[in-house]
Amino acid sequence: xxxxxxxxxxxxxxxxxxxxxxxxxxxxxxxxxxxxxxxxxxxxxxxxxxxxxxxxxxxxxxxxxxxxxxxxxxxxxxxxxxxxxxxxxxxxxxxxxxxxxxxxxxxxxxxxxxxxxxxxxxxxxxxxxxxxxxxxxxxxxxxxxxxxxxxxxxxxxxxxxxxxxxxxxxxxxxxxxxxxxxxxxxxxxxxxxxxxxxxxxxxxxxxxxxxxxxxxxxxxxxxxxxxxxxxxxxxxx
Amino acid sequence: xxxxxxxxxxxxxxxxxxxxxxxxxxxxxxxxxxxxxxxxxxxxxxxxxxxxxxxxxxxxxxxxxxxxxxxxxxxxxxxxxxxxxxxxxxxxxxxxxxxxxxxxxxxxxxxxxxxxxxxxxxxxxxxxxxxxxxxxxxxxxxxxxxxxxxxxxxxxxxxxxxxxxxxxxxxxxxxxxxxxxxxxxxxxxxxxxxxxxxxxxxxxxxxxxxxxxxxxxxxxxxxxxxxxxxxxxxxxx
Numbered sequence: 512x513x514x515x516x517x518x519x520x521x522x523x524x525x526x527x528x529x530x531x532x533x534x535x536x537x538x539x540x541x542x543x544x545x546x547x548x549x550x551x552x553x554x555x556x557x558x559x560x561x562x563x564x565x566x567x568x569x570x571x572x573x574x575x576x577x578x579x580x581x582x583x584x585x586x587x588x589x590x591x592x593x594x595x596x597x598x599x600x601x602x603x604x605x606x607x608x609x610x611x612x613x614x615x616x617x618x619x620x621x622x623x624x625x626x627x628x629x630x631x632x633x634x635x636x637x638x639x640x641x642x643x644x645x646x647x648x649x650x651x652x653x654x655x656x657x658x659x660x661x662x663x664x665x666x667x668x669x670x671x672x673x674x675x676x677x678x679x680x681x682x683x684x685x686x687x688x689x690x691x692x693x694x695x696x697x698x699x700x701x702x703x704x705x706x707x708x709x710x711x712x713x714x715x716x717x718x719x720x721x722x723x724x725x726x727x728x729x730x731x732x733x734x735x736x737x738x739x740x741x742x743x744x745x746x747x748x
Numbered sequence: 749x750x751x752x753x754x755x756x757x758x759x760x761x762x763x764x765x766x767x768x769x770x771x772x773x774x775x776x777x778x779x780x781x782x783x784x785x786x787x788x789x790x791x792x793x794x795x796x797x798x799x800x801x802x803x804x805x806x807x808x809x810x811x812x813x814x815x816x817x818x819x820x821x822x823x824x825x826x827x828x829x830x831x832x833x834x835x836x837x838x839x840x841x842x843x844x845x846x847x848x849x850x851x852x853x854x855x856x857x858x859x860x861x862x863x864x865x866x867x868x869x870x871x872x873x874x875x876x877x878x879x880x881x882x883x884x885x886x887x888x889x890x891x892x893x894x895x896x897x898x899x900x901x902x903x904x905x906x907x908x909x910x911x912x913x914x915x916x917x918x919x920x921x922x923x924x925x926x927x928x929x930x931x932x933x934x935x936x937x938x939x940x941x942x943x944x945x946x947x948x949x950x951x952x953x954x955x956x957x958x959x960x961x962x963x964x965x966x967x968x969x970x971x972x973x974x975x976x977x978x979x980x981x982x983x984x985x
Contacts (some may be wrong), residue, residue, distance in 0.1 A: 515791060520781060521783070521786075523780040523783070523883050524775075524784075525769065525773070529769070531764070532765040535761045535762045535765055538761075541914065543758065546760070546761040546792045548790065548791040548792065549790040550787065550789055551768070551786075551787065552822075553788065554786070555785065556750070556781050557781070559780075581749075581787075581811075582749075583957075585789075585818055594823070677779065679778045715941070
């Protein structure tokens with residue numbers, strides 16, 4: 512069995528494909544054989560993460576653990592999860608899945624740190640579940656960064672709406688909603704807006720270049736973190 | 749174990765991600781849970797297909813069969829292979845892999861048939877291995893379609909060069925080469941050009957819309973064939 516990077520995808524499916532494309536593009540390779548070996552588990556029949564966190568919905572943890580175990584059985588030595596909200600269950604997934612998992616918010620923090628954003632305000636967009644989970648805000652606070660979020664009504668009509676449109680394959684509509692939500696945060700003083708839901712970069716990648724350049728794509732930072740991990744240790748394992 | 753669509757990818761890695769994105773976009777779904785469950789095996793450490801067909805290089809069949817078996821063990825009930833050249837080994841993969849495999853050239857033929865191209869000339873771009881294998885030309889002949897290919901020198905300097913650039917993550921350069929190669933076939937009377945290598949749509953997707961509209965993307969047709977198969981039988985299995 513080949514040692515591979517296991518991707519726990521499907522949350523949503525297009526975000527998993529986007530992550531794989533960004534991982535591939537971020538890899539310094541000159542031919543097929545130099546790319547990182549990957550298995551992507553994209554079984555989207557997983558209970559909704561935000562509903563579980565906020566409204567007592569069915570837990571997605573058993574289905575996610577099934578995915579991690581399938582990836583482990585197939586040769587995974589490292590797990591990446593291109594879904595921010597899923598990281599609410601990070602500790603259980605890492606301990607019960609018995610594999611190292613790169614935390615998407617750690618990857619974002621590293622990118623912010625590299626960009627030397629200083630003591631500024633950072634905008635944060637994500638699902639209600641991610642915002643309630645607090646793993647981004649806690650990390651921002653440690654770096655002395657002020658966090659700006661959308662107001663509840665903006666969240667429902669712009670952020671959550673954009674995410675739902677991506678999951679339903681309506682990117683044209685999603686880009687308008689997501690751009691408007693990001694602009695609200697820039698208007699309130701954010702120097703960067705973290706796209707802390709893997710559906711959001713799929714919308715913002717199609718937005719005006721100027722707005723896009725001021726957003727930080729969590730999917731992209733996770734892809735870069737995987738390439739760094741693999742380059743440093745993957746070959747030797 | 750969930751019943752899933754198994755994707756034998758990695759040939760190349762970006763083509764596998766492209767296939768997954770096109771599969772997702774082609775699926776009539778309104779939320780995550782309505783998308784097709786998929787496992788993508790993208791272990792690109794597979795001997796070069798064209799070198800094996802033309803120059804007696806190491807056979808990729810054992811590595812490809814290892815992938816099919818890993819997918820089967822993980823729950824695959826159908827296999828799709830987003831690599832045209834790999835279909836040279838279609839019969840062995842289907843019989844020894846013991847799973848149904850949708851043939852990418854059958855998917856292309858169905859799309860050409862739907863577009864009612866009549867008794868015209870069809871351009872064909874692909875690797876030297878795919879062109880030598882003949883599975884496209886045989887199917888075109890059955891439909892009474894004349895097949896136009898690039899001249900050997902054009903193939904080396906434009907088609908093969910474009911494919912190599914995609915595998916090395918240089919899409920800007922690839923789009924120029926691939927567009928020039930397709931234009932040669934249109935100049936010689938092709939009404940459509942089949943992009944019969946999964947790296948080529950990654951280049952042509954960035955080309956002028958007018959040229960792009962006259963090309964037929966084999967990756968896209970395979971994605972549509974998977975959605976059709978799954979809609980018709982997947983839910984009941």
